[in-house]
Amino acid sequence: MPTPALSVIVVTPHDFAQLRRTVAHLRVQDGVEDTELVLVAPDEAAVADAEPAELAAFGQLTVVPVGPIDNVDRAAARGMLAASAPVVATIEDHAYVQAGWIRAVLAAYEQGDWVSVGSVMGNANPDSSFSWANLMLGYGWWIDRDHAGEMDDVPSHNATYRREAVAxxxxxxxxxxxxxxxxxxxxxxxxxxxxxAPDASITHANPSTLAATADLRFNAGRLYGAERAEDAGWSFARRLFYALASPLIPLVRLKRFFDERLAPGRSHAELFPAVLPGLIAALVLDAAGQAVGYLRGPGAAPDVLATFEMDRLQHLDRRDRRLLSAPPAPPALPASSPPSSPPSGERP
Structure with a gap:
């Protein structure tokens, strides 16, 4: 085929079954025939469980064998380097592009000299207070379509780039x-x-149990605190001051979330007060992690956080596992494309 317009990179450390729902959302996109699907896996046999009908709609298929995968982000980077389109995208195995996503992303690149175009992020498992808390803390700047446009930063997960810039x-x-x-x-x-891009939308499955939220938020806070202190060259006295002041962080951030997202008339006002318990717990855990990061450094936080991208189902409650592990509707053959119908979230 001619050079594709878009290459979409999806990583599986295990098998194609882990990608099935993500790929199902991609293959029904308008523009899929001009899209290269890049599957990054330990080896080609790992994705042999894919049915031909699941891949037939894509204009081009590339499998990138990289050996055992212990970090999904780094594996995705290798997929970007192997891609052939002028625009590359990385989509997580727990993220699902919505109708019109391909066309919206490509239109944004055609209309501006952007190096990266991000998507408005939605919630794929919206019945959990913890899920909303984790979405807001991870993607807080990018959940409101009305705030779309040029930004200082866009999500680094589920991102798109001009290939020449990352290559x-x-x-x-x-x-x-x-x-x-x-x-x-x-x-x-x-x-x-x-x-x-206001018309490019992705829903994201977020940890929805207390245990997973505690692990994620504490370690995300610890990594943030450690990097903040290290990058700014803080003295021990300043690190100690910020650690002692960390109990104030949840109050500051909760007020900001309420004012910007949850207050009457704001974009997500309907979530209040249902999201409040999970959000308070997540903010307290994140602040505790920051305090430890200021004083003790990142520790094992980067490795712990990497595990959250390896198998999202294990971090979901029983209801969400049933919702997102159910097989998507099988495609017909021949496959066709129906008509389209601050970094790392907010920080104080």
Missing amino acids: AFGDELPRHVGRDGDLHERLRQAGGRMYL
């Missing part, structure tokens, strides 16, 4: 991606501009 990093690209990477900072330093 410039060569084999070093994998070390610049992920929660502890600096890819977006480097792209901005090179003059790159970023844009949140």
Whole structure:
């Protein structure tokens, strides 16, 4: 086929079954015939459980074998380097593009000189207070379509880029991606501009149990606190001051969330007060992690956080597991495309 317009990279550390729902949402997109699907897996046999009908709609299929995968972000970077389209996207196995996503992303690149285009993020498992809390803390800047447009930053997960910009990093690209990477900072330093496309929407499955939320939020807070102190070269006295002041962080951030998202008339006002218990718990856990990060550094936080991208179902409650593990509707053959119908979230 001619050079595809878009390459979508999806990573599985295990088998195709882990990607089935994500790929099902991609294959019914308007524009899928101009899209390259890049499957990054330990080896080609790992995705042999895919049915031909599940892949037939894509204009091009590329499998990138990378050996055992212990970090999904770095594996996705290798997929970006192997992609052939001028625009590349990485979609997590627990994220689901919505109708019109491909066309909206490509239109944004055609209309501006953006180095990265982000999507408005929605909730794929919206019946849990913890799920909403984790979505708001992870994607808080990017959940409101009315705030779309040029932004200082866009999500680094479920992201799209001009391939030439990320390919410039060569084999070093994998070390610049992920929660502890600096890819977006480097792209901005090179003059790159970023844009949140209002008509590009992705729903994201978020941890929905207390145990998973505690693990995620504490370690995310610890990594943030450690990096903040290290990057700014804080003295021990300043680290100690911020650690002692950390009990105030949940209050400051809760007020900000309420004023910007949950107050009457705001974009997510209907969630209040149902989301409040999970949000308070998540903010307290995050603040505790920040305090430890200021004083003790990141510890094992980067490795713990990497596990959350490996198998999302294990971090969901029973109801959400049933919802998202149910097989998607099988495609017909031949497959066709129906008509389209602050970094790392908010920080104090």
